[in-house]
Amino acid sequence: MTASCSSSNSSDLVPFPNTCVNCYLCYGDFCVTFTGKIDLLIELCQRHGVLLSSLNCPTCDEECRIDLKKLAFRCDKSYVANKRRKRCGFFMSVFKGTWFAKSHLDMETNLKFVVLWLQDWFSFKVAETELKLPHMTIADWARFCREVIVSWACKYNKKIGGANQTVEINQSEFGKKKCSVRCVVEGQWAFGGICRETRQFFMVPVEECNRETLLHIVKEKIEPGTTVLSDCWKAYDCMSSAEFKHLKVSRTLNFKDVESGALTNATKRKLQNTKSLALWIRKRRLNLVGHLATSYFKRHVTDSTRRLHVFLHAASQLYPPAK
Incomplete structure (x- = not known):
């Protein structure tokens, strides 16, 4: 892996839209804002492209609803087949193909870990204290986070210097x-x-x-x-x-x-x-x-409150949601 970055202007380093709200937060503010609020977490991820905002049913082509209890897209529409009315019953996890797919951590803990990991003061001991996670789980998720950052860094793989430089x-x-x-x-x-x-x-x-x-x-x-x-x-x-x-x-x-x-x-x-x-x-x-x-x-990305915004956009590109 090679990477090239610029520190002259931090906004030049973030090739993602800056129109989001409620994502420029420190760890403490994130916990206060999103703890126990799965609807806000899903909305946050949808704004950054980590999760799909909507999905049409592949069977009846109607828009599915999001089941917040099952965290899945459901289609409750009915249709007529062989003179009988049937319920579509389409079901797909909102996490399919995404950063959260096959994760043993719940969505809230997952995002809290990401925000914590992005801080300059992150350590295994702090993560163990804050999130009550075992050492090996922290090591695994730190590695997963680094994979996202590697994909981010590769976008700056360009030449530097030039005439009179x-x-x-x-x-x-x-x-x-x-x-x-x-x-x-x-x-x-x-x-x-x-x-x-x-x-x-x-x-x-x-x-x-x-x-x-x-x-x-x-x-x-x-x-x-x-x-x-x-x-x-x-x-x-x-x-x-x-x-x-x-x-x-x-x-x-x-x-x-x-x-x-x-x-x-x-x-x-x-x-x-x-x-x-x-x-x-x-x-x-x-x-x-x-x-x-x-x-x-x-x-x-020196402002630690901006790092979650960049990370989520990078994760959405590395793990695009299944459609």
Whole structure:
């Protein structure tokens, strides 16, 4: 998975309509507004496309009603067949094919977990206390949420930089040392870049951090004609032969190159900040993509009250309701 995002304007990051009401809420306000109100929860999800607003019966083509007790579309219409009046009796769960399909959590708990997970202060302990969920259930649903955010992040998979723009690039390895046995846990390399002018950036997990891999990513992620800043790592020497202006800075001498003014602190800081959020990366490399996407999401949809709006629209696209 690769992703590119912009932090210059948070509204540019949300490719969804902003006309919703009652969805820009913090966790506490969400609980007050929606606890025990299944009709409001269904309306909220319908506005964001997570659930169908209406459905015509495939048998008689009449509009079905929503049974709030069974949480299903029902058709109570009657029709004549073989000179006998019969009741249609069509029945389909409102959750079929959606984010809620096959969920063992009820709709209210599901959405409360999503809102809680979207907060910067989310933790397993808080979720266990607030929602009375077991540890493994929290882990599973956090993974499901990350899948939605990955699909959201993939929409920003575009090149950054351009003429008269500067992109800082850097690499970092995600992993922790086991202090008790003094050996390094197998880590995961990530390569990233950030545009100074637009604050757009990309971050790509890579298997091997070598010359060929980095040059391929740079050509794929950075527009030709961009000024590329890097440190003096030998693998970056390939930039000079590409269609970029390449500037280097040696951190062993100074943080800013005296002659060119090259400085790569911004990308280094992005990578370090992402490391601090991805606490589980050291245990399972397969989680890296989801944690990187979550880091993008939380850092660029900075208003936590807006995140539910974006998440629900992304979930509606990843899990479109069955018709």
